[in-house]
Protein backbone atom coordinates (compact mmCIF):
# COMPACT_ATOMS: atom_id res chain seq x y z
CA UNK A 1 0.00 0.00 0.00
CA UNK A 2 1.36 3.45 -0.90
CA UNK A 3 1.34 6.28 1.62
CA UNK A 4 -1.75 8.12 0.32
CA UNK A 5 -3.74 4.89 0.53
CA UNK A 6 -2.36 3.97 3.95
CA UNK A 7 -3.50 7.20 5.59
CA UNK A 8 -7.06 6.37 4.60
CA UNK A 9 -7.17 2.58 4.82
CA UNK A 10 -4.36 1.08 6.93
CA UNK A 11 -5.79 -0.64 9.99
CA UNK A 12 -9.20 0.85 9.32
CA UNK A 13 -12.45 -0.49 7.92
CA UNK A 14 -16.19 -0.19 8.36
CA UNK A 15 -17.43 -0.87 11.89
CA UNK A 16 -18.39 -4.58 11.98
CA UNK A 17 -21.46 -3.92 14.16
CA UNK A 18 -23.09 -1.11 12.20
CA UNK A 19 -21.17 -0.61 8.96
CA UNK A 20 -20.20 2.92 10.03
CA UNK A 21 -17.57 3.94 7.48
CA UNK A 22 -15.74 6.21 9.91
CA UNK A 23 -14.30 4.70 13.09
CA UNK A 24 -16.85 5.45 15.84
CA UNK A 25 -15.90 7.32 19.00
CA UNK A 26 -16.23 4.61 21.64
CA UNK A 27 -17.05 6.89 24.53
CA UNK A 28 -17.02 4.26 27.24
CA UNK A 29 -14.86 3.56 30.27
CA UNK A 30 -15.73 -0.11 30.62
CA UNK A 31 -16.99 -3.12 28.64
CA UNK A 32 -19.50 -5.86 29.46
CA UNK A 33 -18.02 -9.27 30.19
CA UNK A 34 -19.93 -12.45 29.42
CA UNK A 35 -18.52 -14.19 32.46
CA UNK A 36 -15.56 -13.12 34.64
CA UNK A 37 -12.53 -12.70 32.35
CA UNK A 38 -14.50 -13.66 29.21
CA UNK A 39 -14.81 -10.61 26.95
CA UNK A 40 -14.31 -9.30 23.41
CA UNK A 41 -10.74 -8.10 24.03
CA UNK A 42 -11.75 -4.93 25.84
CA UNK A 43 -12.04 -4.63 29.62
CA UNK A 44 -11.37 -1.10 30.79
CA UNK A 45 -10.65 1.95 28.65
CA UNK A 46 -7.33 2.94 30.23
CA UNK A 47 -6.06 -0.41 28.94
CA UNK A 48 -7.82 -0.54 25.55
CA UNK A 49 -10.30 1.51 23.57
CA UNK A 50 -11.43 0.58 20.03
CA UNK A 51 -11.07 4.15 18.66
CA UNK A 52 -7.56 4.29 20.07
CA UNK A 53 -6.74 0.78 18.74
CA UNK A 54 -7.79 1.83 15.22
CA UNK A 55 -5.52 4.89 15.40
CA UNK A 56 -2.65 2.79 16.78
CA UNK A 57 -2.92 0.33 13.88
CA UNK A 58 -2.98 3.18 11.39
CA UNK A 59 0.04 4.93 12.93
CA UNK A 60 2.06 1.70 13.05
CA UNK A 61 1.45 1.31 9.30
CA UNK A 62 2.37 4.93 8.49
CA UNK A 63 5.75 4.62 10.23
CA UNK A 64 6.40 1.08 8.94
CA UNK A 65 6.44 -0.19 12.52
CA UNK A 66 4.74 -3.17 14.11
CA UNK A 67 3.18 -1.40 17.10
CA UNK A 68 1.97 2.10 17.96
CA UNK A 69 0.94 3.28 21.42
CA UNK A 70 -1.00 6.53 21.87
CA UNK A 71 -0.77 9.07 24.68
CA UNK A 72 -2.52 12.18 25.88
CA UNK A 73 0.31 14.42 24.57
CA UNK A 74 3.63 14.31 22.76
CA UNK A 75 5.44 14.85 26.05
CA UNK A 76 3.64 11.94 27.73
CA UNK A 77 4.70 9.78 24.75
CA UNK A 78 8.28 10.90 25.34
CA UNK A 79 7.92 10.24 29.08
CA UNK A 80 7.02 6.61 28.34
CA UNK A 81 10.17 6.21 26.25
CA UNK A 82 12.31 7.74 29.02
CA UNK A 83 10.89 5.12 31.41
CA UNK A 84 12.38 2.36 29.28
CA UNK A 85 15.73 3.50 30.74
CA UNK A 86 17.06 2.93 34.25
CA UNK A 87 18.69 5.24 36.79
CA UNK A 88 22.33 5.80 35.81
CA UNK A 89 21.66 5.24 32.11
CA UNK A 90 22.92 7.97 29.85
CA UNK A 91 20.80 9.41 27.05
CA UNK A 92 22.58 11.39 24.37
CA UNK A 93 20.50 13.99 22.67
CA UNK A 94 20.80 16.73 20.11
CA UNK A 95 21.57 20.16 21.59
CA UNK A 96 18.81 22.06 19.82
CA UNK A 97 15.80 19.94 20.56
CA UNK A 98 12.29 21.06 21.43
CA UNK A 99 12.33 23.07 24.66
CA UNK A 100 9.74 20.87 26.37
CA UNK A 101 11.75 17.72 25.63
CA UNK A 102 14.86 19.35 27.09
CA UNK A 103 12.91 20.41 30.18
CA UNK A 104 11.51 16.91 30.72
CA UNK A 105 14.92 15.23 30.45
CA UNK A 106 16.71 17.75 32.68
CA UNK A 107 14.10 18.70 35.26
CA UNK A 108 12.11 15.49 35.56
CA UNK A 109 14.07 12.39 34.56
CA UNK A 110 17.49 13.63 35.66
CA UNK A 111 16.08 14.00 39.18
CA UNK A 112 15.33 10.26 39.09
CA UNK A 113 18.83 9.35 37.97
CA UNK A 114 18.73 9.51 34.18
CA UNK A 115 21.84 11.18 32.74
CA UNK A 116 20.93 13.36 29.76
CA UNK A 117 23.73 14.88 27.67
CA UNK A 118 23.24 17.30 24.81
CA UNK A 119 25.63 17.46 21.88
CA UNK A 120 25.71 18.75 18.34
CA UNK A 121 24.75 15.66 16.33
CA UNK A 122 25.08 17.15 12.85
CA UNK A 123 28.29 15.20 12.30
CA UNK A 124 27.75 11.49 13.01
CA UNK A 125 31.40 11.20 14.14
CA UNK A 126 30.58 13.57 17.00
CA UNK A 127 27.92 11.09 18.15
CA UNK A 128 30.37 8.19 17.92
CA UNK A 129 32.89 10.14 20.01
CA UNK A 130 30.38 11.10 22.68
CA UNK A 131 29.07 7.58 23.35
CA UNK A 132 30.27 6.00 26.59
CA UNK A 133 29.58 2.57 28.08
CA UNK A 134 26.73 4.15 30.06
CA UNK A 135 24.96 5.39 26.90
CA UNK A 136 21.75 3.43 26.45
CA UNK A 137 19.74 5.61 24.10
CA UNK A 138 20.22 8.28 21.45
CA UNK A 139 17.41 10.82 21.18
CA UNK A 140 17.21 12.49 17.79
CA UNK A 141 15.06 15.24 16.44
CA UNK A 142 15.38 16.07 12.74
CA UNK A 143 14.75 18.59 11.28
CA UNK A 144 15.62 20.25 14.57
CA UNK A 145 13.53 22.90 16.19
CA UNK A 146 13.90 25.80 15.48
CA UNK A 147 17.30 25.83 13.69
CA UNK A 148 16.19 23.24 11.11
CA UNK A 149 19.44 21.34 11.28
CA UNK A 150 19.37 17.90 9.74
CA UNK A 151 20.75 14.79 11.44
CA UNK A 152 21.78 11.80 9.38
CA UNK A 153 19.45 9.20 10.88
CA UNK A 154 20.93 6.22 9.05
CA UNK A 155 24.56 7.10 9.80
CA UNK A 156 23.75 7.62 13.49
CA UNK A 157 21.73 4.39 13.66
CA UNK A 158 24.64 2.46 12.12
CA UNK A 159 26.91 3.75 14.91
CA UNK A 160 24.33 2.88 17.57
CA UNK A 161 23.71 -0.59 16.20
CA UNK A 162 27.35 -1.54 16.57
CA UNK A 163 27.16 -0.65 20.25
CA UNK A 164 23.68 -2.01 20.91
CA UNK A 165 22.21 1.39 21.75
CA UNK A 166 18.57 2.22 21.12
CA UNK A 167 17.74 5.11 18.81
CA UNK A 168 14.56 7.12 19.30
CA UNK A 169 13.60 9.78 16.77
CA UNK A 170 11.14 12.57 17.45
CA UNK A 171 9.56 12.65 14.00
CA UNK A 172 7.11 15.46 14.76
CA UNK A 173 8.63 18.01 12.37
CA UNK A 174 8.86 15.72 9.36
CA UNK A 175 5.78 13.51 9.85
CA UNK A 176 5.82 10.00 8.39
CA UNK A 177 4.89 11.44 5.00
CA UNK A 178 8.36 12.97 4.71
CA UNK A 179 10.52 10.49 6.62
CA UNK A 180 10.25 7.07 8.28
CA UNK A 181 13.11 6.64 10.80
CA UNK A 182 12.38 2.94 11.48
CA UNK A 183 13.34 2.22 7.86
CA UNK A 184 16.68 3.94 8.52
CA UNK A 185 17.54 1.81 11.55
CA UNK A 186 15.82 3.49 14.52
CA UNK A 187 13.81 1.34 16.96
CA UNK A 188 11.48 4.04 18.28
CA UNK A 189 9.61 6.95 16.71
CA UNK A 190 7.90 9.57 18.85
CA UNK A 191 5.28 12.06 17.72
CA UNK A 192 3.59 15.06 19.05
CA UNK A 193 0.45 14.23 17.05
CA UNK A 194 -0.73 17.67 18.11
CA UNK A 195 1.21 18.97 15.10
CA UNK A 196 1.18 17.55 11.54
CA UNK A 197 -0.65 14.29 12.29
CA UNK A 198 -3.66 16.07 13.80
CA UNK A 199 -3.00 18.98 11.48
CA UNK A 200 -5.83 21.28 12.55
CA UNK A 201 -4.57 22.73 15.85
CA UNK A 202 -7.55 21.37 17.75
CA UNK A 203 -6.16 18.51 19.84
CA UNK A 204 -3.18 17.56 22.04
CA UNK A 205 -1.99 14.02 21.43
CA UNK A 206 1.13 11.86 21.24
CA UNK A 207 2.32 8.51 19.97
CA UNK A 208 5.22 6.10 20.10
CA UNK A 209 5.79 3.69 17.22
CA UNK A 210 8.25 0.80 17.31
CA UNK A 211 9.26 -2.26 15.32
CA UNK A 212 10.48 -4.13 18.42
CA UNK A 213 7.77 -6.31 20.01
CA UNK A 214 9.65 -6.43 23.38
CA UNK A 215 9.73 -2.64 23.53
CA UNK A 216 6.05 -2.50 22.59
CA UNK A 217 5.22 -4.86 25.44
CA UNK A 218 7.04 -2.64 27.96
CA UNK A 219 5.31 0.42 26.51
CA UNK A 220 1.86 -1.17 26.77
CA UNK A 221 2.65 -2.03 30.38
CA UNK A 222 3.69 1.57 31.07
CA UNK A 223 0.72 3.02 29.22
CA UNK A 224 -1.62 1.03 31.43
CA UNK A 225 0.40 1.46 34.63
CA UNK A 226 1.04 5.20 34.25
CA UNK A 227 -2.21 6.04 32.54
CA UNK A 228 -1.51 9.05 30.31
CA UNK A 229 -4.00 7.79 27.72
CA UNK A 230 -5.82 9.95 25.17
CA UNK A 231 -9.61 10.16 25.14
CA UNK A 232 -11.50 8.49 22.29
CA UNK A 233 -12.65 11.78 20.80
CA UNK A 234 -9.05 12.97 20.58
CA UNK A 235 -8.11 9.71 18.85
CA UNK A 236 -10.95 10.27 16.39
CA UNK A 237 -9.69 13.77 15.62
CA UNK A 238 -6.16 12.50 14.96
CA UNK A 239 -7.57 9.75 12.71
CA UNK A 240 -9.53 12.36 10.81
CA UNK A 241 -6.49 14.63 10.51
CA UNK A 242 -4.29 11.82 9.22
CA UNK A 243 -6.59 11.20 6.27
CA UNK A 244 -5.27 14.37 4.60
CA UNK A 245 -1.72 14.25 5.98
CA UNK A 246 -0.08 13.72 2.57
CA UNK A 247 -2.07 16.52 0.94
CA UNK A 248 -1.48 19.02 3.72
CA UNK A 249 2.21 18.32 4.17
CA UNK A 250 2.81 18.41 0.41
CA UNK A 251 1.20 21.83 0.15
CA UNK A 252 3.00 23.15 3.25
CA UNK A 253 6.32 22.04 1.77
CA UNK A 254 5.61 23.81 -1.52
CA UNK A 255 4.60 27.00 0.27
CA UNK A 256 7.60 26.83 2.59
CA UNK A 257 10.01 26.46 -0.34
CA UNK A 258 8.65 29.63 -1.98
CA UNK A 259 8.66 31.54 1.29
CA UNK A 260 12.25 30.50 2.03
CA UNK A 261 13.29 31.86 -1.39
CA UNK A 262 11.36 35.07 -0.85
CA UNK A 263 13.02 35.63 2.54
CA UNK A 264 16.47 34.82 1.21
CA UNK A 265 16.15 37.62 -1.32
CA UNK A 266 14.65 40.17 1.06
CA UNK A 267 17.02 43.01 2.00
CA UNK A 268 15.87 43.18 5.63
CA UNK A 269 16.26 39.47 6.26
CA UNK A 270 19.54 38.03 7.50
CA UNK A 271 20.11 34.31 7.70
CA UNK A 272 17.34 31.98 6.55
CA UNK A 273 17.31 28.44 7.93
CA UNK A 274 15.75 25.95 5.53
CA UNK A 275 17.04 22.46 4.66
CA UNK A 276 15.88 22.85 1.06
CA UNK A 277 18.67 25.33 0.30
CA UNK A 278 21.65 23.78 -1.46
CA UNK A 279 23.95 25.70 0.87
CA UNK A 280 22.29 24.19 3.98
CA UNK A 281 25.11 22.20 5.64
CA UNK A 282 23.17 18.94 5.54
CA UNK A 283 21.09 19.52 2.40
CA UNK A 284 22.31 16.27 0.83
CA UNK A 285 21.28 14.25 3.89
CA UNK A 286 17.86 15.92 3.89
CA UNK A 287 17.46 15.07 0.21
CA UNK A 288 18.34 11.47 0.93
CA UNK A 289 16.19 10.81 3.99
CA UNK A 290 13.19 13.10 3.40
CA UNK A 291 10.63 13.23 0.63
CA UNK A 292 10.56 17.05 0.71
CA UNK A 293 12.13 19.65 2.97
CA UNK A 294 9.26 20.32 5.36
CA UNK A 295 6.95 23.19 6.14
CA UNK A 296 9.13 25.03 8.66
CA UNK A 297 11.35 28.03 7.94
CA UNK A 298 13.30 30.11 10.47
CA UNK A 299 15.02 33.44 9.86
CA UNK A 300 16.94 36.22 11.50
CA UNK A 301 16.79 39.90 10.72
CA UNK A 302 19.71 41.66 9.10
CA UNK A 303 20.37 43.62 12.25
CA UNK A 304 20.11 42.09 15.68
CA UNK A 305 17.19 44.23 16.81
CA UNK A 306 14.63 42.57 18.96
CA UNK A 307 12.09 45.42 18.70
CA UNK A 308 11.95 44.97 14.94
CA UNK A 309 11.43 41.24 15.29
CA UNK A 310 8.54 41.90 17.69
CA UNK A 311 7.03 44.45 15.29
CA UNK A 312 7.15 41.99 12.42
CA UNK A 313 5.57 39.22 14.50
CA UNK A 314 2.78 41.52 15.60
CA UNK A 315 2.07 42.76 12.08
CA UNK A 316 1.29 39.66 10.10
CA UNK A 317 -2.31 38.98 9.24
CA UNK A 318 -2.48 35.40 8.00
CA UNK A 319 0.48 34.21 10.07
CA UNK A 320 -0.91 34.04 13.59
CA UNK A 321 1.50 34.73 16.43
CA UNK A 322 1.23 31.51 18.41
CA UNK A 323 3.10 28.49 19.73
CA UNK A 324 2.84 25.14 17.95
CA UNK A 325 3.13 24.14 14.30
CA UNK A 326 1.91 21.72 11.70
CA UNK A 327 -1.66 22.95 11.35
CA UNK A 328 -3.43 24.00 8.15
CA UNK A 329 -3.06 27.63 9.20
CA UNK A 330 0.27 29.46 9.12
CA UNK A 331 1.84 30.45 12.42
CA UNK A 332 4.69 32.79 13.31
CA UNK A 333 6.62 32.43 16.55
CA UNK A 334 9.49 33.70 18.64
CA UNK A 335 11.36 30.62 19.91
CA UNK A 336 13.48 32.53 22.46
CA UNK A 337 10.42 33.64 24.45
CA UNK A 338 7.91 30.97 23.42
CA UNK A 339 8.75 27.35 22.52
CA UNK A 340 12.35 27.52 23.80
CA UNK A 341 12.02 29.77 26.84
CA UNK A 342 12.79 26.77 29.08
CA UNK A 343 16.32 26.48 27.64
CA UNK A 344 18.93 28.75 29.28
CA UNK A 345 19.92 31.72 27.08
CA UNK A 346 23.62 30.72 26.87
CA UNK A 347 22.58 27.24 25.69
CA UNK A 348 20.22 28.77 23.12
CA UNK A 349 22.84 31.15 21.72
CA UNK A 350 25.33 28.29 21.30
CA UNK A 351 23.02 26.71 18.75
CA UNK A 352 22.37 29.96 16.87
CA UNK A 353 18.99 30.56 18.47
CA UNK A 354 19.25 34.33 18.82
CA UNK A 355 16.76 36.64 20.49
CA UNK A 356 15.64 37.86 17.07
CA UNK A 357 15.08 34.46 15.47
CA UNK A 358 11.61 34.12 13.95
CA UNK A 359 10.08 30.72 13.20
CA UNK A 360 7.37 30.08 10.64
CA UNK A 361 5.07 27.09 10.46
CA UNK A 362 3.85 27.40 6.92
CA UNK A 363 0.26 26.28 6.40
CA UNK A 364 -1.73 25.36 3.32
CA UNK A 365 -3.13 28.78 2.38
CA UNK A 366 -2.44 30.34 -1.02
CA UNK A 367 1.21 31.12 -1.49
CA UNK A 368 0.70 34.63 -2.88
CA UNK A 369 -1.27 35.68 0.20
CA UNK A 370 1.34 34.31 2.59
CA UNK A 371 4.23 36.02 0.81
CA UNK A 372 2.34 39.31 0.60
CA UNK A 373 1.61 39.04 4.31
CA UNK A 374 5.30 38.65 5.18
CA UNK A 375 6.26 41.36 2.72
CA UNK A 376 3.91 43.82 4.39
CA UNK A 377 5.07 42.89 7.88
CA UNK A 378 8.73 43.32 6.87
CA UNK A 379 7.88 46.70 5.35
CA UNK A 380 6.57 47.82 8.75
CA UNK A 381 10.11 47.97 10.21
Ligand SMILES: *Cc1c(COP(=O)(O)O)cnc(C)c1O
Nearest residue numbers: 073074075098170172192194205
Ligand atom coordinates in the same frame (compact mmCIF):
# COMPACT_ATOMS: atom_id res chain seq x y z
C1 LIG B 1 5.20 20.04 20.38
C2 LIG B 1 6.35 19.13 20.37
C3 LIG B 1 6.53 18.17 21.37
C4 LIG B 1 5.58 18.07 22.55
O1 LIG B 1 4.33 17.62 22.18
P1 LIG B 1 2.96 17.98 22.97
O2 LIG B 1 1.94 17.32 22.15
O3 LIG B 1 2.86 19.47 23.01
O4 LIG B 1 3.11 17.41 24.35
C5 LIG B 1 7.60 17.32 21.26
N1 LIG B 1 8.48 17.41 20.25
C6 LIG B 1 8.35 18.32 19.27
C7 LIG B 1 9.34 18.36 18.17
C8 LIG B 1 7.29 19.21 19.31
O5 LIG B 1 7.18 20.13 18.34
